[in-house]
Amino acid sequence: MDKNGSMSGDCDFETTQMEKFLSQAFNFQNIPEQYIVQGVKSFQIGKSPRSMDPKKVIRFPSKKATTSFAMTVQEILDWQHSYRVYADKTVEGMNEDFLRRALQGQSKYGKEAFRMKFVVRISQCPILMEFDARIIPRVPQEQWSHRIKLVSVTGIDFAGRIHDINDILTYVTNWKDVYETSPHSGLLLVHNRRDFRRKVNGPRAKLDTDLLLTDLMRMARLRLRACDYEEVQVVVETGIGLGVFAGKAIGIDETVRALSARAIRQVLEEDGRTYRNICAVVFALPIFGVDYRNGKRQDTYQAFVDEFNESNYQGSIPVLIADQDMHRLTVAVARMGFNVSELNPADSHGVFGEYWQNRGPAVEEKLALTTVGLLVQHHLINPYVLDPNHYYLI
Template sequence: MDPNTIIYFPCEGSSAFTMTVSEIQRWQNSFTVYADRDIPGMKKSFLQRALEGKSMNGREAFRMKFVVRISDCPVMMKFDAKILPRSLNDDWPNFIKLISMTGVDFAGRVHDVDDILAYITNWRNVFELDQVTGKIAVFDGRNFHPVKNHPPVLLNENLLLDHLKRMTRLRLRVCDREKVQIVVETGIGLGIFSGKHIRIDSQVRRLTAHALRCVITEEGATYTHIRAIVFALPIFSKTIGDIQIPDVYHDFVNEFHKSKYCGRIPVLIVDHDMHELAVAIACRGFRVSELNPADSHGVFGEYWQNYGPAVEEKLALTTLGLLVQHHLINRSVLDDSRYHII
C-alpha cells in the first residue's frame, strides 16, 4: 500500500480515529522483545516459536512469565467502546506503548501446569489426580479440578515472591530502557488466575503488591526515564453494609501505606481504568506505557474473537495491538533480531 494512504477507523468522518499506512508501519517496526537471560532455556529459537503460539505445556509456558513484549500501540477507543477522535496532527498516539507480559496462573489449566507444581507444595492433596499416572487429572482437554473439601493450599511463598520480583524488575527495566516516563500498571494475574477457587487469591494479591513495592523501592533510584508509576486498579468487589470486600485496589493501598513507602519514584494507586489514564497522560506529552496481562501461549489477544471477556481481549478490541503485536499481521514479531536476552 501507498505509505501516504489515510485510514479511518471505523469510517471516514470527524469522529474517526485517523492514521496513515506509514504510521502503522512505524508502530509495527517498534516491536521488541526482552527476556530474562537467567531463566533456563531462554533462547531466541524458543521465543520465536512461543510468539507463534507454539509453546509447550508446562516448562515452556512457565518460561513466558519472564518475557516482555513492547511496542508503540495507540488506543483507538476507551473501554466504553467510544471511538477516540484523532486527526493526523494529533501526536498523542505516538506516546503510548503497550507491554505484554504473562503473569502467574493458578486457574488450573494444563498449559500452565508448572505454575501449580512449582508454587503449590501440596498440590497432590488439592487437585484430583490421574489414578494411572499420579499426575494432575485433566478434564475437558485442559482443566484441573480441585478436590472437594481439600486442605488449605500451601504456597511456596519464598519462590513465588522471588519470581514476582524478577518479573517486575524485568518489566520496569524494559520500560526505562524504552524511555517510558509514566508507567501505568494493572493487576497482572490477579483476577481469575489468582486462584480464588482454591482460596489463595488474597495471598497472591498481597505477595504481588509486596513484590512491586520492593522492586520500586530498591531500583527506583536507578531509573533514568521513569518519573512515576500509576496503578490502575478498578474496584469490582461489592460492599456489604459498611464493609468493603477486599479487592486488588485495597491490597495495593494497604501494602504501600503500611510500609510508609517513601521511594524515589512517586506511586499513584487509583480506582480507574488504564486507557483513561494512559490517554490523558499521553495527551499531556508524556511517554506512557500500558500493561497487557498476556496469555502464556504467546499470541496477542488470544481469544479476542470472544468480544473481550478479559483484559487482553479488551485491549485487542480497543487498541492497535493486533496490528503491532500479532505474529500473523506484523512480521516484526517473529524477527529474532528484535529479541534481546538481558
Template sequence: MSRNHNKINLGSNSRKTNGPEETNTVLQSSTVLNENSQLQISLSDAINQIKKQQKAFIRDLRNDNTEKILLIQINKWEKESITHIKSEAAKTKSRLEQIMQNINTKLKHRTDKLSQELDLISRPGKYTESDIDRCKTLLEKSQLELRKICAIKINTTSMSSLQPIEIDEGTVNSSSENTASTNDNPMEIDFDNRNRELPVPLETTIQFQKYSYPSVLINGTKPGTAEIHQLFEKLRCLNPMNKNGPMSGDCDAETTQMERFLYQTFDFKNQHKYIVQGVKSFRLGKPLKNLDPQDIIYFPNTTEKSFAMTVQEIIDWQHSYKVYADQNVRGMNNDFLSKALEGLSESGKEAFRMKFVVRISQCPILMEFDACLITRELKDQWPSRIKLVSVAGINFGGQIHDVNDIMTYVSNWKDVYEIDSKSALPFVYNGRDFHRKHGAPRAELDEDRLLTDLIRMARLRLYACDKEKVQIVVETGIGLGVFAGKSIGIDGIVRALSAKAIRTVLEQEGPNYKYIRGIVFALPIFDSDIRNGRRNDVYQAFVDEFDQSKYNGCIPVLITDQDMHRLAIAIAREDFSVSELNPADSHGVFGEYWQNRGPAVEEQLALTTLGLLVQHHLINPYVLDLNHYHLIQL
C-alpha cells in the same frame, strides 16, 4: 517709700506661724488639687484618643470593601458552577447517547440474526431442538438488552454533588473581652489589622468535590517531582470509570466492528485452522507492505468521529516492537522466543518460561473500556507516546497450559486437584481445565518462591519500560483477578505478594531508572468482597502495601480506581511517554481469543487498541524478527 516697702516686707515676713495640724491640711489640699488636675489631663487625653480612633474607624468604614470582595467571590462561584454543570451535562448527554447507540447496535444485530435463524428453520422438517434453543437464546439476549434500557436511570445523589457555598459570619470577641484578657489598659484598642486582606485567597473560596473516584497518592523521595505530582492531581480529577459498559460483558458488537474494520481495510479472512486450541487463524489479503505509506486509514470507518492514521505510522509502530527476556531462565533463547510468539510453546515448562518475557511497542488506543471511541486527527501526536507492555502473568486458574504455575508454587497441589493416575498430574477436563477435589484442603503456597519470581517479573518489565524511555508506567492487576486462585483460597496472599514485589523493585531499582518518573496503578474496584470486616481486592492490597508499609522509594506512586486506557491517554496528552500493562496469555499470541466475543482483558485490549496491528505475529513481521529480541541479565 523705703519704709513702706519695709513694712510690707515686714508684714509679709511676720505672718503668724501655722501649727502642725494646719500644715497637714494645707498639704492634703494641695495634693488633691494636683491629682484632680492630672485626672483632668488624662481624661482629656483619653477623649482625644477616642475621637482620633473614631475618625480612623469612620475612615475604615468608608474604605471597607468586604461586600465587594465577597460579591466577586459569589459571582466567580456562580460562573464556575454554571460552567461545571454545563460541562458535566454535556458529558452525561454524550455518554447516554453512546450507551443507547451501543445497546441499539446490539439489539439490531441480534434481532437481524434471530430473523435470519427463524427464516432458515421455519420450513417444515428443517429445524431441530437445538435450533429452537439457539433462537430462544438470541431472543433472551435481546430481551436482556431491552431490560438494560429500562434500567437506565440518573443517579439522583450525583445531581447534588455540587457543593453549595455558605456565608460564615464567624466568631469575633467583643473589644471588652479582648482587652480584658490581653490588655491592662482599657483605653488602648488594637487597630493594627484594620486594613487586613481576606484570610482565604479568592481562588480557593469555591471548591467542588475534589476527587470523583478513590485514589491514593504516595510521594517519592526523589527531588524535582512537582511536575509529576501536578500530573497525578489532574489524573485524580478525571471522570470515574464506567464499569458497566459493553466491555464488562458480551463484546459481540465490538468484535464485529473490529472484524469489519480489518476486512474493509486489509481484506481480513479467517482460515480453516487454529493458532492454538480455540484460537482462529487468519490472513490479510492486503498486508501493510502492499499499501501506499501515505494512505490514510480510519477506525472504525470514514466518519467525523474516527481515529485517523497513515499506513506509514502503523509501520513505524510495528517497527518499535521489542522483546526483553530474562537470560537466566533455563531454555531462554531466540529460538524459543520465536517459537513461543507464534503460539507454539508447549504446556508446562515452556509456558512457564514465558512469565519472564516482556513484549513492548508503541500501541495507540482506539477506545476506552466502555467502548467510547477515541477520535484522533493526523496532527495529534499523543498516540505515539503510548506503549503497550504485554506480559504473561502467573495463572492459578487451573489450566493445562499453565500447569507448572500450580506445580511450582502450590506445595500441596496433589491434595487439592484430582490427579490422573497415568500421568500423576492434575486430571484434565474438556481438554484444558483442572478440577478441585471434593472437600480438598486450602492450597498452601510457597510464598518465598512466589515472591522471588514476582520480583523478577516486575524488575524485567520496569527495566524494559525504562530502556524504551517510558516516563510514566501504568500498571494493572497482572494476573490478580480470577487467576489469583480464589477457588483454592490463596487470592488474598497472591495479591499482597504482588504488591510487595513491585514495591520492593521500585525501592531497590528506582534510583537507577533513567526515564521512569512516576508509577500509576490502575486497579478498578468491581466487587465489594468483604472479609473479616474489610474489603478484599487488588486496590486495597496495593493501598495497604504502599501506604501502611510507608513506601520509601524515590518514584511517586498513584493508586487509582480507574480505567487504564483513560489514564494512559490523559498522560500522553500531557506530553509524557506512557506505558500500560497487558496481562497477556502465556501462549504468546497477542489477543489470541479476541474473536471469542468474551470480556477477558486481553480480548478487550485487542478490540480497544491497535495491538492486533502492531503485536500480532500474523500482521507484524517484526514480532518474529530476532533482531528485535534482547536477552538480558538482571
C-alpha cells in the same frame, strides 16, 4: 469510568467492529478450520501495510464514520517497527528460537509456558477508544498517540489449567492434596482436555510464598527495566493474574494479591533510583465489586493501598493508585506530553489478543478491540514479531 458500560461484559459489537475494520482496510479473513491455538481462530490479511501507499489514510472504525481515529500507513509501519521483546537471559531455555516459536503460539505446556512469565513485549500502540467504547477522534500525525506503548506480559496463573501446569507444580506445595490425581501415575488429572479439578472437601492450597515473591519480583523488575530502556516516563500498571487467575477456588487469592503488591513495591524501592526515564508509576485498579472476608475488603485496589501504606513506601518514584481504567489514565498522561506505557495481561500462549474473536473477552481481548495492538503485536500482521533482530536478552 463507566464500570457498567458497553464493554463491561460481552463485546459483540466491538468485536464485529474490529473485524469489519480489518476486513475493509487490510482484507482480513479467517481461515476456515484453522486455529493458532485451541479455540483461537487463525486468519490472514490480503493487504499488508508494507504493500500499501505510506501516505494512505486509514480510518477506524471506517471511512464513513462520523467520528474516527485516522492514521497513515506510514504511522502504522513505524508503530510496527517499534516492536521489541525483552527476555530474562538467566531463565533456562530462554533463547531466540524459543521466543520465535512462543510468539506464534507454539510454546508447549509446562516449562515453556512457565518461561513466558519472563518475557516482555513492548511497542508503540495508540488507543483507538477507551473502555466506554467511544472512538477517540484523531487526525494523522497527532503526537499524543505516538507516546503510548503497550507492554504485554504473562502473569502467574492459578486457574488450574494444563497449559500452565507448572504454576501449580512450582508454587502450590500441597497440590497432590488439593487436586484430583491419577491413582496410577500420581499426576494431575485433566478434565475436558484443559482443567484440573479440586478434590471434594480437599484442603486449601499452601503456597511457597518465598519462591512466588522472588519470581513476582523478577517479573516486575524485567518489565520496569524494559519500560525504562524504551524511554517510558510514566508507567501505568494494572493487576496481572489477580482476578480469576489468583486462585480463589483454592483459597490463595488474598495471598497472591498481597504478594504481587509487595513485589513491585520492593522493586521500586530497590531499583527506583537507577531508572533513567521512569519518573512515576500509576496503578490502574478499578473496583468492580466489593467482597469482604474476615472484615477485610478483598480487591486488588485495596491490596495495593494496604501494601504501600502499611509498609511506609520509601521509593524515590512517586506512586498513584487509582480506581480508574488504564486507557483513560494512559490517554490523559500522553496528552500531557509524557511517554507512557500501559500493561496488557497476556496469555502464556504468546499470541497477542488471544481469544479476541470469542465475543466474551477479558482484559487482553478488550485491549485488542480498543487499540492498534492487533496491527503492531500480532505475529500474523506485524512481521517484526518474529524477527530475532527485535529480541533482547537482558
